[in-house]
Amino acid sequence: MAHPTEYTKKKECEVKAIPLEEKKRLVKEGKAHWFFPHHMIEQVLQCLAIIMILVTFSIIFPAHLGVKADPFDTPAHIKPEWYFLAAFYTLKFAQYFDFLGSWAPKILGIVIQGIAVTALLLVPFLDRGGAERRPSKRPIAMAVGSVSALLTILFSLLGWLT
Amino acid sequence: MELETLELGPLKIRNKLAIRLFSAVDDRLGVKEILQDEMFEKIVPAHLTFWACFGGISFFIFICQIVTGALLMIYYEPSIMKAHSSVARIMNDVPFGWLIRGVHAWGSNLMIITILIHMTKIFVTGIYKAPRELNWVVGVTLFLLTLGMSFTGYLLPWTQLAYWATVVGTETPAAMPVVGEHLRYFLRGGEDIGQITLTRFFAIHVMILPLILASIVGLHLVQIRRQGISGPM
Structure with a gap:
Protein backbone atom coordinates (compact mmCIF):
# COMPACT_ATOMS: atom_id res chain seq x y z
CA MET A 1 0.00 0.00 0.00
CA ALA A 2 1.24 3.43 -0.90
CA HIS A 3 1.72 6.00 1.81
CA PRO A 4 0.02 9.39 1.76
CA THR A 5 2.19 11.85 -0.07
CA GLU A 6 2.52 15.57 0.46
CA TYR A 7 0.25 16.01 -2.54
CA THR A 8 -2.46 13.54 -1.69
CA LYS A 9 -2.91 14.85 1.83
CA LYS A 10 -3.87 18.25 0.44
CA LYS A 11 -7.28 19.42 -0.69
CA GLU A 12 -7.91 20.49 -4.25
CA CYS A 13 -8.22 24.17 -3.25
CA GLU A 14 -4.87 23.92 -1.46
CA VAL A 15 -3.23 22.03 -4.32
CA LYS A 16 -3.78 25.08 -6.51
CA ALA A 17 -1.69 27.09 -4.05
CA ILE A 18 1.34 24.77 -4.35
CA PRO A 19 4.13 26.73 -6.07
CA LEU A 20 4.82 25.65 -9.64
CA GLU A 21 8.35 24.53 -8.73
CA GLU A 22 6.98 22.10 -6.15
CA LYS A 23 4.44 20.76 -8.63
CA LYS A 24 7.30 20.14 -11.08
CA ARG A 25 9.18 18.30 -8.35
CA LEU A 26 6.16 16.10 -7.51
CA VAL A 27 5.77 15.18 -11.18
CA LYS A 28 9.49 14.46 -11.46
CA GLU A 29 9.34 12.20 -8.39
CA GLY A 30 6.42 10.29 -9.91
CA LYS A 31 3.94 11.33 -7.19
CA ALA A 32 1.71 13.21 -9.63
CA HIS A 33 1.02 13.70 -13.34
CA TRP A 34 0.34 16.89 -15.23
CA PHE A 35 -3.34 17.28 -15.98
CA PHE A 36 -2.30 18.64 -19.39
CA PRO A 37 -1.59 16.73 -21.52
CA HIS A 38 -1.15 13.44 -19.57
CA HIS A 39 -4.49 13.14 -17.75
CA MET A 40 -6.44 14.93 -20.48
CA ILE A 41 -5.28 12.48 -23.18
CA GLU A 42 -6.37 9.58 -20.96
CA GLN A 43 -9.80 11.13 -20.55
CA VAL A 44 -10.22 11.88 -24.25
CA LEU A 45 -9.27 8.26 -25.06
CA GLN A 46 -11.81 7.00 -22.52
CA CYS A 47 -14.52 9.15 -24.13
CA LEU A 48 -13.60 7.87 -27.60
CA ALA A 49 -13.71 4.28 -26.30
CA ILE A 50 -17.22 4.90 -24.94
CA ILE A 51 -18.40 6.36 -28.26
CA MET A 52 -16.89 3.34 -30.00
CA ILE A 53 -18.69 0.91 -27.68
CA LEU A 54 -22.04 2.71 -28.07
CA VAL A 55 -21.79 2.92 -31.88
CA THR A 56 -20.60 -0.70 -32.20
CA PHE A 57 -23.46 -1.96 -30.04
CA SER A 58 -25.96 0.16 -31.98
CA ILE A 59 -24.75 -1.42 -35.23
CA ILE A 60 -24.55 -5.04 -34.03
CA PHE A 61 -27.64 -4.95 -31.80
CA PRO A 62 -29.92 -2.21 -33.21
CA ALA A 63 -32.35 -0.59 -30.77
CA HIS A 64 -35.55 -2.60 -30.72
CA LEU A 65 -38.97 -1.06 -31.32
CA GLY A 66 -41.76 -3.33 -30.10
CA VAL A 67 -45.37 -3.32 -31.23
CA LYS A 68 -47.56 -0.31 -30.46
CA ALA A 69 -49.20 -0.20 -27.04
CA ASP A 70 -52.69 -1.68 -26.72
CA PRO A 71 -54.37 -0.83 -23.40
CA PHE A 72 -56.97 -3.60 -24.00
CA ASP A 73 -54.44 -6.40 -24.51
CA THR A 74 -52.56 -7.32 -21.33
CA PRO A 75 -49.45 -9.30 -22.32
CA ALA A 76 -48.87 -12.64 -20.60
CA HIS A 77 -45.40 -11.74 -19.35
CA ILE A 78 -44.65 -8.22 -18.19
CA LYS A 79 -40.99 -7.78 -17.43
CA PRO A 80 -39.17 -4.51 -16.75
CA GLU A 81 -35.69 -3.52 -17.92
CA TRP A 82 -32.83 -5.40 -16.22
CA TYR A 83 -32.08 -2.62 -13.70
CA PHE A 84 -35.63 -2.76 -12.34
CA LEU A 85 -35.76 -6.58 -12.09
CA ALA A 86 -34.67 -6.61 -8.43
CA ALA A 87 -37.36 -4.08 -7.49
CA PHE A 88 -39.86 -6.06 -9.60
CA TYR A 89 -39.03 -9.32 -7.84
CA THR A 90 -39.23 -7.62 -4.44
CA LEU A 91 -42.93 -7.05 -5.16
CA LYS A 92 -43.35 -10.74 -6.02
CA PHE A 93 -41.26 -11.79 -3.01
CA ALA A 94 -43.54 -9.75 -0.72
CA GLN A 95 -46.47 -11.88 -1.85
CA TYR A 96 -45.06 -14.78 0.22
CA PHE A 97 -46.03 -12.73 3.27
CA ASP A 98 -49.77 -12.81 2.55
CA PHE A 99 -50.20 -15.09 5.60
CA LEU A 100 -49.80 -11.90 7.66
CA GLY A 101 -52.95 -10.49 6.08
CA SER A 102 -54.08 -9.09 2.76
CA TRP A 103 -52.30 -5.79 3.48
CA ALA A 104 -48.88 -7.39 3.81
CA PRO A 105 -47.73 -8.06 0.20
CA LYS A 106 -48.37 -4.55 -1.10
CA ILE A 107 -47.04 -2.67 1.92
CA LEU A 108 -44.01 -4.94 2.45
CA GLY A 109 -43.08 -4.75 -1.24
CA ILE A 110 -42.63 -1.01 -1.02
CA VAL A 111 -41.29 -0.95 2.54
CA ILE A 112 -38.43 -3.36 1.65
CA GLN A 113 -37.49 -1.16 -1.32
CA GLY A 114 -37.75 1.98 0.79
CA ILE A 115 -35.47 0.54 3.45
CA ALA A 116 -32.94 -0.64 0.83
CA VAL A 117 -32.76 2.79 -0.84
CA THR A 118 -32.59 4.66 2.48
CA ALA A 119 -29.80 2.35 3.68
CA LEU A 120 -27.87 2.93 0.46
CA LEU A 121 -28.25 6.70 0.83
CA LEU A 122 -27.06 6.61 4.44
CA VAL A 123 -24.10 4.22 4.02
CA PRO A 124 -21.51 6.75 5.32
CA PHE A 125 -23.54 7.29 8.51
CA LEU A 126 -24.43 3.62 9.07
CA ASP A 127 -20.80 2.53 8.70
CA ARG A 128 -19.32 2.76 12.20
CA GLY A 129 -15.93 1.46 11.10
CA GLY A 130 -14.03 4.69 11.68
CA ALA A 131 -11.60 6.15 9.20
CA GLU A 132 -10.12 2.81 8.03
CA ARG A 133 -10.43 2.53 4.25
CA ARG A 134 -8.65 -0.70 3.34
CA PRO A 135 -11.27 -3.38 2.54
CA SER A 136 -9.23 -6.06 4.33
CA LYS A 137 -9.57 -4.08 7.58
CA ARG A 138 -13.32 -3.49 7.19
CA PRO A 139 -14.79 -7.02 7.44
CA ILE A 140 -18.26 -5.88 8.57
CA ALA A 141 -18.72 -3.25 5.85
CA MET A 142 -17.41 -5.66 3.21
CA ALA A 143 -19.67 -8.50 4.43
CA VAL A 144 -22.79 -6.31 4.53
CA GLY A 145 -21.92 -4.79 1.13
CA SER A 146 -21.28 -8.19 -0.49
CA VAL A 147 -24.44 -9.76 0.92
CA SER A 148 -26.50 -6.75 -0.27
CA ALA A 149 -24.96 -6.92 -3.74
CA LEU A 150 -25.48 -10.69 -3.97
CA LEU A 151 -29.10 -10.35 -2.80
CA THR A 152 -29.72 -7.68 -5.45
CA ILE A 153 -28.20 -9.94 -8.12
CA LEU A 154 -30.19 -12.92 -6.84
CA PHE A 155 -33.47 -10.94 -6.84
CA SER A 156 -32.67 -9.66 -10.34
CA LEU A 157 -32.09 -13.24 -11.58
CA LEU A 158 -35.27 -14.48 -9.90
CA GLY A 159 -37.18 -11.52 -11.39
CA TRP A 160 -35.79 -12.43 -14.80
CA LEU A 161 -36.66 -16.13 -14.45
CA THR A 162 -40.22 -15.79 -13.13
CA MET B 1 3.67 45.83 -23.86
CA GLU B 2 3.32 42.74 -26.00
CA LEU B 3 4.49 39.31 -25.05
CA GLU B 4 7.05 37.57 -27.25
CA THR B 5 5.87 34.10 -26.31
CA LEU B 6 2.78 33.00 -24.46
CA GLU B 7 3.55 30.16 -22.08
CA LEU B 8 0.75 27.86 -21.00
CA GLY B 9 2.20 24.82 -19.27
CA PRO B 10 4.12 22.85 -21.89
CA LEU B 11 2.66 25.01 -24.69
CA LYS B 12 4.73 27.88 -26.06
CA ILE B 13 2.77 30.07 -28.46
CA ARG B 14 4.73 32.48 -30.67
CA ASN B 15 2.07 33.39 -33.23
CA LYS B 16 1.52 37.18 -32.93
CA LEU B 17 -2.18 37.12 -33.84
CA ALA B 18 -2.90 34.27 -31.40
CA ILE B 19 -1.10 36.15 -28.61
CA ARG B 20 -2.99 39.38 -29.33
CA LEU B 21 -6.36 37.60 -29.40
CA PHE B 22 -5.56 35.72 -26.19
CA SER B 23 -4.34 38.91 -24.46
CA ALA B 24 -7.48 40.79 -25.51
CA VAL B 25 -9.67 38.15 -23.81
CA ASP B 26 -7.30 37.76 -20.85
CA ASP B 27 -7.23 41.53 -20.14
CA ARG B 28 -11.00 41.50 -19.79
CA LEU B 29 -11.70 38.15 -18.09
CA GLY B 30 -8.40 36.97 -16.59
CA VAL B 31 -8.69 33.59 -18.27
CA LYS B 32 -4.96 32.86 -18.10
CA GLU B 33 -5.11 32.39 -14.34
CA ILE B 34 -8.08 30.02 -14.66
CA LEU B 35 -6.41 28.03 -17.46
CA GLN B 36 -3.21 27.71 -15.43
CA ASP B 37 -5.02 26.66 -12.24
CA GLU B 38 -7.48 24.26 -13.84
CA MET B 39 -5.52 22.89 -16.76
CA PHE B 40 -1.94 23.79 -17.66
CA GLU B 41 -0.41 23.90 -14.19
CA LYS B 42 -2.75 21.39 -12.62
CA ILE B 43 -1.43 18.12 -11.24
CA VAL B 44 -3.27 14.86 -10.69
CA PRO B 45 -2.11 12.29 -8.11
CA ALA B 46 -0.26 9.33 -9.61
CA HIS B 47 -2.06 6.71 -7.50
CA LEU B 48 -5.28 6.77 -9.55
CA THR B 49 -6.11 3.37 -11.05
Whole structure:
Protein backbone atom coordinates (compact mmCIF):
# COMPACT_ATOMS: atom_id res chain seq x y z
CA MET A 1 0.00 0.00 0.00
CA ALA A 2 1.24 3.43 -0.90
CA HIS A 3 1.72 6.00 1.81
CA PRO A 4 0.02 9.39 1.76
CA THR A 5 2.19 11.85 -0.07
CA GLU A 6 2.52 15.57 0.46
CA TYR A 7 0.25 16.01 -2.54
CA THR A 8 -2.46 13.54 -1.69
CA LYS A 9 -2.91 14.85 1.83
CA LYS A 10 -3.87 18.25 0.44
CA LYS A 11 -7.28 19.42 -0.69
CA GLU A 12 -7.91 20.49 -4.25
CA CYS A 13 -8.22 24.17 -3.25
CA GLU A 14 -4.87 23.92 -1.46
CA VAL A 15 -3.23 22.03 -4.32
CA LYS A 16 -3.78 25.08 -6.51
CA ALA A 17 -1.69 27.09 -4.05
CA ILE A 18 1.34 24.77 -4.35
CA PRO A 19 4.13 26.73 -6.07
CA LEU A 20 4.82 25.65 -9.64
CA GLU A 21 8.35 24.53 -8.73
CA GLU A 22 6.98 22.10 -6.15
CA LYS A 23 4.44 20.76 -8.63
CA LYS A 24 7.30 20.14 -11.08
CA ARG A 25 9.18 18.30 -8.35
CA LEU A 26 6.16 16.10 -7.51
CA VAL A 27 5.77 15.18 -11.18
CA LYS A 28 9.49 14.46 -11.46
CA GLU A 29 9.34 12.20 -8.39
CA GLY A 30 6.42 10.29 -9.91
CA LYS A 31 3.94 11.33 -7.19
CA ALA A 32 1.71 13.21 -9.63
CA HIS A 33 1.02 13.70 -13.34
CA TRP A 34 0.34 16.89 -15.23
CA PHE A 35 -3.34 17.28 -15.98
CA PHE A 36 -2.30 18.64 -19.39
CA PRO A 37 -1.59 16.73 -21.52
CA HIS A 38 -1.15 13.44 -19.57
CA HIS A 39 -4.49 13.14 -17.75
CA MET A 40 -6.44 14.93 -20.48
CA ILE A 41 -5.28 12.48 -23.18
CA GLU A 42 -6.37 9.58 -20.96
CA GLN A 43 -9.80 11.13 -20.55
CA VAL A 44 -10.22 11.88 -24.25
CA LEU A 45 -9.27 8.26 -25.06
CA GLN A 46 -11.81 7.00 -22.52
CA CYS A 47 -14.52 9.15 -24.13
CA LEU A 48 -13.60 7.87 -27.60
CA ALA A 49 -13.71 4.28 -26.30
CA ILE A 50 -17.22 4.90 -24.94
CA ILE A 51 -18.40 6.36 -28.26
CA MET A 52 -16.89 3.34 -30.00
CA ILE A 53 -18.69 0.91 -27.68
CA LEU A 54 -22.04 2.71 -28.07
CA VAL A 55 -21.79 2.92 -31.88
CA THR A 56 -20.60 -0.70 -32.20
CA PHE A 57 -23.46 -1.96 -30.04
CA SER A 58 -25.96 0.16 -31.98
CA ILE A 59 -24.75 -1.42 -35.23
CA ILE A 60 -24.55 -5.04 -34.03
CA PHE A 61 -27.64 -4.95 -31.80
CA PRO A 62 -29.92 -2.21 -33.21
CA ALA A 63 -32.35 -0.59 -30.77
CA HIS A 64 -35.55 -2.60 -30.72
CA LEU A 65 -38.97 -1.06 -31.32
CA GLY A 66 -41.76 -3.33 -30.10
CA VAL A 67 -45.37 -3.32 -31.23
CA LYS A 68 -47.56 -0.31 -30.46
CA ALA A 69 -49.20 -0.20 -27.04
CA ASP A 70 -52.69 -1.68 -26.72
CA PRO A 71 -54.37 -0.83 -23.40
CA PHE A 72 -56.97 -3.60 -24.00
CA ASP A 73 -54.44 -6.40 -24.51
CA THR A 74 -52.56 -7.32 -21.33
CA PRO A 75 -49.45 -9.30 -22.32
CA ALA A 76 -48.87 -12.64 -20.60
CA HIS A 77 -45.40 -11.74 -19.35
CA ILE A 78 -44.65 -8.22 -18.19
CA LYS A 79 -40.99 -7.78 -17.43
CA PRO A 80 -39.17 -4.51 -16.75
CA GLU A 81 -35.69 -3.52 -17.92
CA TRP A 82 -32.83 -5.40 -16.22
CA TYR A 83 -32.08 -2.62 -13.70
CA PHE A 84 -35.63 -2.76 -12.34
CA LEU A 85 -35.76 -6.58 -12.09
CA ALA A 86 -34.67 -6.61 -8.43
CA ALA A 87 -37.36 -4.08 -7.49
CA PHE A 88 -39.86 -6.06 -9.60
CA TYR A 89 -39.03 -9.32 -7.84
CA THR A 90 -39.23 -7.62 -4.44
CA LEU A 91 -42.93 -7.05 -5.16
CA LYS A 92 -43.35 -10.74 -6.02
CA PHE A 93 -41.26 -11.79 -3.01
CA ALA A 94 -43.54 -9.75 -0.72
CA GLN A 95 -46.47 -11.88 -1.85
CA TYR A 96 -45.06 -14.78 0.22
CA PHE A 97 -46.03 -12.73 3.27
CA ASP A 98 -49.77 -12.81 2.55
CA PHE A 99 -50.20 -15.09 5.60
CA LEU A 100 -49.80 -11.90 7.66
CA GLY A 101 -52.95 -10.49 6.08
CA SER A 102 -54.08 -9.09 2.76
CA TRP A 103 -52.30 -5.79 3.48
CA ALA A 104 -48.88 -7.39 3.81
CA PRO A 105 -47.73 -8.06 0.20
CA LYS A 106 -48.37 -4.55 -1.10
CA ILE A 107 -47.04 -2.67 1.92
CA LEU A 108 -44.01 -4.94 2.45
CA GLY A 109 -43.08 -4.75 -1.24
CA ILE A 110 -42.63 -1.01 -1.02
CA VAL A 111 -41.29 -0.95 2.54
CA ILE A 112 -38.43 -3.36 1.65
CA GLN A 113 -37.49 -1.16 -1.32
CA GLY A 114 -37.75 1.98 0.79
CA ILE A 115 -35.47 0.54 3.45
CA ALA A 116 -32.94 -0.64 0.83
CA VAL A 117 -32.76 2.79 -0.84
CA THR A 118 -32.59 4.66 2.48
CA ALA A 119 -29.80 2.35 3.68
CA LEU A 120 -27.87 2.93 0.46
CA LEU A 121 -28.25 6.70 0.83
CA LEU A 122 -27.06 6.61 4.44
CA VAL A 123 -24.10 4.22 4.02
CA PRO A 124 -21.51 6.75 5.32
CA PHE A 125 -23.54 7.29 8.51
CA LEU A 126 -24.43 3.62 9.07
CA ASP A 127 -20.80 2.53 8.70
CA ARG A 128 -19.32 2.76 12.20
CA GLY A 129 -15.93 1.46 11.10
CA GLY A 130 -14.03 4.69 11.68
CA ALA A 131 -11.60 6.15 9.20
CA GLU A 132 -10.12 2.81 8.03
CA ARG A 133 -10.43 2.53 4.25
CA ARG A 134 -8.65 -0.70 3.34
CA PRO A 135 -11.27 -3.38 2.54
CA SER A 136 -9.23 -6.06 4.33
CA LYS A 137 -9.57 -4.08 7.58
CA ARG A 138 -13.32 -3.49 7.19
CA PRO A 139 -14.79 -7.02 7.44
CA ILE A 140 -18.26 -5.88 8.57
CA ALA A 141 -18.72 -3.25 5.85
CA MET A 142 -17.41 -5.66 3.21
CA ALA A 143 -19.67 -8.50 4.43
CA VAL A 144 -22.79 -6.31 4.53
CA GLY A 145 -21.92 -4.79 1.13
CA SER A 146 -21.28 -8.19 -0.49
CA VAL A 147 -24.44 -9.76 0.92
CA SER A 148 -26.50 -6.75 -0.27
CA ALA A 149 -24.96 -6.92 -3.74
CA LEU A 150 -25.48 -10.69 -3.97
CA LEU A 151 -29.10 -10.35 -2.80
CA THR A 152 -29.72 -7.68 -5.45
CA ILE A 153 -28.20 -9.94 -8.12
CA LEU A 154 -30.19 -12.92 -6.84
CA PHE A 155 -33.47 -10.94 -6.84
CA SER A 156 -32.67 -9.66 -10.34
CA LEU A 157 -32.09 -13.24 -11.58
CA LEU A 158 -35.27 -14.48 -9.90
CA GLY A 159 -37.18 -11.52 -11.39
CA TRP A 160 -35.79 -12.43 -14.80
CA LEU A 161 -36.66 -16.13 -14.45
CA THR A 162 -40.22 -15.79 -13.13
CA MET B 1 3.67 45.83 -23.86
CA GLU B 2 3.32 42.74 -26.00
CA LEU B 3 4.49 39.31 -25.05
CA GLU B 4 7.05 37.57 -27.25
CA THR B 5 5.87 34.10 -26.31
CA LEU B 6 2.78 33.00 -24.46
CA GLU B 7 3.55 30.16 -22.08
CA LEU B 8 0.75 27.86 -21.00
CA GLY B 9 2.20 24.82 -19.27
CA PRO B 10 4.12 22.85 -21.89
CA LEU B 11 2.66 25.01 -24.69
CA LYS B 12 4.73 27.88 -26.06
CA ILE B 13 2.77 30.07 -28.46
CA ARG B 14 4.73 32.48 -30.67
CA ASN B 15 2.07 33.39 -33.23
CA LYS B 16 1.52 37.18 -32.93
CA LEU B 17 -2.18 37.12 -33.84
CA ALA B 18 -2.90 34.27 -31.40
CA ILE B 19 -1.10 36.15 -28.61
CA ARG B 20 -2.99 39.38 -29.33
CA LEU B 21 -6.36 37.60 -29.40
CA PHE B 22 -5.56 35.72 -26.19
CA SER B 23 -4.34 38.91 -24.46
CA ALA B 24 -7.48 40.79 -25.51
CA VAL B 25 -9.67 38.15 -23.81
CA ASP B 26 -7.30 37.76 -20.85
CA ASP B 27 -7.23 41.53 -20.14
CA ARG B 28 -11.00 41.50 -19.79
CA LEU B 29 -11.70 38.15 -18.09
CA GLY B 30 -8.40 36.97 -16.59
CA VAL B 31 -8.69 33.59 -18.27
CA LYS B 32 -4.96 32.86 -18.10
CA GLU B 33 -5.11 32.39 -14.34
CA ILE B 34 -8.08 30.02 -14.66
CA LEU B 35 -6.41 28.03 -17.46
CA GLN B 36 -3.21 27.71 -15.43
CA ASP B 37 -5.02 26.66 -12.24
CA GLU B 38 -7.48 24.26 -13.84
CA MET B 39 -5.52 22.89 -16.76
CA PHE B 40 -1.94 23.79 -17.66
CA GLU B 41 -0.41 23.90 -14.19
CA LYS B 42 -2.75 21.39 -12.62
CA ILE B 43 -1.43 18.12 -11.24
CA VAL B 44 -3.27 14.86 -10.69
CA PRO B 45 -2.11 12.29 -8.11
CA ALA B 46 -0.26 9.33 -9.61
CA HIS B 47 -2.06 6.71 -7.50
CA LEU B 48 -5.28 6.77 -9.55
CA THR B 49 -6.11 3.37 -11.05
CA PHE B 50 -8.29 2.31 -13.98
CA TRP B 51 -11.25 2.03 -11.61
CA ALA B 52 -11.16 5.76 -10.87
CA CYS B 53 -12.44 6.65 -14.34
CA PHE B 54 -16.04 5.44 -14.09
CA GLY B 55 -17.48 8.57 -12.50
CA GLY B 56 -16.11 10.67 -15.33
CA ILE B 57 -17.33 8.12 -17.87
CA SER B 58 -20.85 8.22 -16.38
CA PHE B 59 -20.71 12.02 -16.74
CA PHE B 60 -19.58 11.68 -20.36
CA ILE B 61 -22.45 9.28 -21.15
CA PHE B 62 -24.84 11.79 -19.53
CA ILE B 63 -23.55 14.41 -22.03
CA CYS B 64 -24.02 11.88 -24.89
CA GLN B 65 -27.59 11.29 -23.69
CA ILE B 66 -28.30 15.04 -23.77
CA VAL B 67 -26.94 15.35 -27.32
CA THR B 68 -28.67 12.26 -28.74
CA GLY B 69 -31.83 13.05 -26.76
CA ALA B 70 -31.99 16.56 -28.22
CA LEU B 71 -31.60 15.09 -31.72
CA LEU B 72 -34.36 12.51 -31.09
CA MET B 73 -36.68 15.28 -29.89
CA ILE B 74 -36.51 16.90 -33.33
CA TYR B 75 -38.49 14.02 -34.88
CA TYR B 76 -40.30 12.51 -31.88
CA GLU B 77 -44.00 13.36 -31.42
CA PRO B 78 -45.28 12.94 -27.84
CA SER B 79 -48.84 11.87 -28.64
CA ILE B 80 -50.31 8.41 -28.11
CA MET B 81 -51.44 8.38 -31.75
CA LYS B 82 -48.09 9.38 -33.24
CA ALA B 83 -45.39 8.45 -30.70
CA HIS B 84 -44.88 4.90 -32.00
CA SER B 85 -44.96 5.85 -35.69
CA SER B 86 -42.61 8.80 -35.14
CA VAL B 87 -40.07 6.50 -33.45
CA ALA B 88 -40.52 4.00 -36.32
CA ARG B 89 -39.81 6.90 -38.70
CA ILE B 90 -36.65 7.79 -36.74
CA MET B 91 -35.54 4.15 -37.07
CA ASN B 92 -36.41 3.70 -40.76
CA ASP B 93 -36.49 7.03 -42.62
CA VAL B 94 -34.50 9.70 -40.75
CA PRO B 95 -30.83 9.62 -41.85
CA PHE B 96 -28.79 7.99 -39.05
CA GLY B 97 -31.92 8.06 -36.87
CA TRP B 98 -31.32 4.36 -36.05
CA LEU B 99 -27.81 5.24 -34.87
CA ILE B 100 -28.89 8.18 -32.71
CA ARG B 101 -31.65 6.12 -31.08
CA GLY B 102 -29.28 3.16 -30.75
CA VAL B 103 -26.67 5.25 -28.95
CA HIS B 104 -29.38 6.77 -26.71
CA ALA B 105 -30.81 3.36 -25.82
CA TRP B 106 -27.45 1.66 -25.26
CA GLY B 107 -26.18 4.77 -23.48
CA SER B 108 -28.99 4.51 -20.92
CA ASN B 109 -28.00 0.92 -20.14
CA LEU B 110 -24.26 1.57 -20.11
CA MET B 111 -24.70 4.64 -17.88
CA ILE B 112 -26.38 2.53 -15.21
CA ILE B 113 -23.57 -0.06 -15.47
CA THR B 114 -20.83 2.60 -15.16
CA ILE B 115 -22.60 4.25 -12.22
CA LEU B 116 -22.83 0.86 -10.48
CA ILE B 117 -19.10 0.24 -11.07
CA HIS B 118 -18.33 3.78 -9.80
CA MET B 119 -20.46 3.20 -6.70
CA THR B 120 -18.88 -0.20 -6.02
CA LYS B 121 -15.40 1.30 -6.32
CA ILE B 122 -16.25 4.13 -3.91
CA PHE B 123 -17.70 1.61 -1.45
CA VAL B 124 -14.85 -0.92 -1.57
CA THR B 125 -12.12 1.72 -1.23
CA GLY B 126 -14.01 3.54 1.54
CA ILE B 127 -13.94 6.89 -0.22
CA TYR B 128 -17.41 7.74 1.17
CA LYS B 129 -15.87 8.21 4.62
CA ALA B 130 -15.16 11.61 6.18
CA PRO B 131 -15.04 14.22 4.77
CA ARG B 132 -16.93 12.84 1.74
CA GLU B 133 -20.14 11.52 3.40
CA LEU B 134 -22.35 14.14 1.80
CA ASN B 135 -20.99 13.44 -1.67
CA TRP B 136 -22.00 9.78 -1.32
CA VAL B 137 -25.56 10.90 -0.53
CA VAL B 138 -25.50 13.25 -3.55
CA GLY B 139 -24.09 10.44 -5.70
CA VAL B 140 -26.80 7.94 -4.71
CA THR B 141 -29.37 10.69 -5.42
CA LEU B 142 -27.88 11.00 -8.92
CA PHE B 143 -28.19 7.23 -9.37
CA LEU B 144 -31.87 7.33 -8.35
CA LEU B 145 -32.51 10.25 -10.71
CA THR B 146 -30.83 8.27 -13.50
CA LEU B 147 -33.23 5.39 -12.80
CA GLY B 148 -36.04 7.97 -13.01
CA MET B 149 -34.74 9.01 -16.41
CA SER B 150 -34.76 5.39 -17.57
CA PHE B 151 -38.26 4.82 -16.24
CA THR B 152 -39.78 7.90 -17.90
CA GLY B 153 -37.84 7.50 -21.15
CA TYR B 154 -38.93 3.88 -21.51
CA LEU B 155 -42.60 4.85 -22.02
CA LEU B 156 -41.96 7.42 -24.76
CA PRO B 157 -41.96 5.03 -27.80
CA TRP B 158 -45.44 3.92 -26.58
CA THR B 159 -44.80 0.23 -27.16
CA GLN B 160 -46.75 -2.62 -25.63
CA LEU B 161 -43.90 -3.53 -23.25
CA ALA B 162 -43.34 0.09 -22.22
CA TYR B 163 -47.03 0.68 -21.60
CA TRP B 164 -47.46 -2.37 -19.36
CA ALA B 165 -44.15 -1.84 -17.57
CA THR B 166 -45.41 1.65 -16.75
CA VAL B 167 -48.74 0.22 -15.53
CA VAL B 168 -46.83 -1.99 -13.06
CA GLY B 169 -44.28 0.72 -12.23
CA THR B 170 -46.86 3.38 -11.39
CA GLU B 171 -48.95 0.84 -9.46
CA THR B 172 -46.04 0.14 -7.06
CA PRO B 173 -46.02 3.45 -5.15
CA ALA B 174 -49.82 3.19 -4.75
CA ALA B 175 -49.16 0.66 -1.96
CA MET B 176 -47.64 3.40 0.19
CA PRO B 177 -49.84 4.39 3.09
CA VAL B 178 -51.70 7.73 2.87
CA VAL B 179 -49.80 9.27 -0.07
CA GLY B 180 -49.74 6.15 -2.30
CA GLU B 181 -52.98 6.66 -4.22
CA HIS B 182 -52.23 10.35 -4.74
CA LEU B 183 -48.74 9.56 -5.98
CA ARG B 184 -50.10 7.11 -8.55
CA TYR B 185 -52.66 9.71 -9.68
CA PHE B 186 -49.87 12.29 -9.92
CA LEU B 187 -47.60 9.98 -11.95
CA ARG B 188 -50.34 8.93 -14.35
CA GLY B 189 -52.11 12.27 -14.52
CA GLY B 190 -55.38 10.42 -13.92
CA GLU B 191 -56.73 6.98 -13.05
CA ASP B 192 -55.34 5.33 -16.18
CA ILE B 193 -52.31 5.64 -18.40
CA GLY B 194 -53.09 7.74 -21.44
CA GLN B 195 -52.18 10.90 -23.29
CA ILE B 196 -51.66 12.94 -20.11
CA THR B 197 -49.27 10.27 -18.77
CA LEU B 198 -47.24 10.39 -21.98
CA THR B 199 -47.15 14.22 -22.00
CA ARG B 200 -46.14 14.18 -18.34
CA PHE B 201 -43.42 11.53 -18.77
CA PHE B 202 -42.12 13.43 -21.80
CA ALA B 203 -41.89 16.69 -19.80
CA ILE B 204 -40.21 14.91 -16.89
CA HIS B 205 -37.81 13.03 -19.19
CA VAL B 206 -36.66 15.89 -21.41
CA MET B 207 -36.90 18.91 -19.10
CA ILE B 208 -37.53 18.40 -15.40
CA LEU B 209 -35.20 15.49 -14.60
CA PRO B 210 -32.33 16.64 -16.88
CA LEU B 211 -32.32 20.07 -15.22
CA ILE B 212 -32.35 18.58 -11.72
CA LEU B 213 -29.78 15.96 -12.72
CA ALA B 214 -27.43 18.54 -14.27
CA SER B 215 -27.67 20.78 -11.18
CA ILE B 216 -26.92 17.92 -8.81
CA VAL B 217 -24.04 16.73 -11.04
CA GLY B 218 -22.70 20.28 -10.54
CA LEU B 219 -23.01 19.85 -6.76
CA HIS B 220 -21.24 16.47 -7.01
CA LEU B 221 -18.33 18.01 -8.96
CA VAL B 222 -18.04 21.13 -6.77
CA GLN B 223 -17.68 18.87 -3.73
CA ILE B 224 -14.98 16.83 -5.46
CA ARG B 225 -13.10 20.00 -6.39
CA ARG B 226 -13.28 21.42 -2.86
CA GLN B 227 -12.24 18.17 -1.18
CA GLY B 228 -9.74 17.06 -3.77
CA ILE B 229 -9.11 13.54 -5.00
CA SER B 230 -8.95 11.07 -2.11
CA GLY B 231 -5.52 9.83 -1.13
CA PRO B 232 -4.27 6.28 -1.52
CA MET B 233 -5.53 3.74 1.01
